Amino acid sequence: MxxxxxxxxxxxxxxxxxxxxxxxxxxxxxxxxxxxxxxxxxxxxxxxxxxxxxxxxxxxxxxxxxxxxxxxxxxxxxxxxxxxxxxxxxxxxxxNTLLEKKVPRLDCWSRKVFATRWKFVVQSERIFGTIVDHSHKF
The missing domain is CATH 3.30.420.40 (ATPase, nucleotide binding domain)
Structure with a gap:
């Protein structure tokens, strides 16, 4: 050893x-x-x-x-x-990936289906800066 x-x-x-x-x-x-x-x-x-x-x-x-x-x-x-x-x-x-800002581009497809994930992404943005492409229309 x-x-x-x-x-x-x-x-x-x-x-x-x-x-x-x-x-x-x-x-x-x-x-x-x-x-x-x-x-x-x-x-x-x-x-x-x-x-x-x-x-x-x-x-x-x-x-x-x-x-x-x-x-x-x-x-x-x-x-x-x-x-x-x-x-x-x-x-x-x-x-660690989030803390080190090594996150790949994330997309959110449905706020209804992924409501919890959406909240996490929004909270993450407040902490780490923009990491989500918001160009999609829901």
Whole structure:
């Protein structure tokens, strides 16, 4: 493991992995630079892992984090996931895209159907400046 691929919290001794009890609950956050995985065992013990993100294919960052957790537990990714009864993930990629103003041109086709999205776009414009082509007539 490299320094980036290292367990980052709650290390209990040289072999803390033997202390974890399945089933596991797992949360993954895919960021622009790192993918973070947090593992909680049946007793509430917490471990966290960090792997580099792959912006062109976020799945690779998730799979790398799963591999790190499996290695820590001295098993395979398949065994780790089989022993996981909850797996949730989120991403800050969309948020970062908006914050960095790297949004492609957006069009809104129907205010009725996309009312919620329209409100989001209008609010986004107030924060980030014009990002929507308003030339369409509704």
């Amino acid at each position: 490299t320094a980036l691929d290292h367990l980052i919290c709650n290390e209990n001794g040289a072999d803390g992995s033997s202390m974890l009890v399945a089933p596991y609950r797992v949360g993954v956050d895919v960021g622009g630079t790192f993918t973070d995985l947090v593992l909680v065992d049946a007793r509430g013990e917490v471990r966290a892992f960090k792997s580099p993100s792959v912006p062109a294919n976020p799945t690779k960052g998730v799979l790398a984090a799963v591999e790190l957790a499996a290695q820590y537990l001295k098993g395979s990714p398949k065994t780790f996931l089989t022993n996981t009864n909850l797996f949730v993930h989120g991403s800050t990629i969309a948020t």
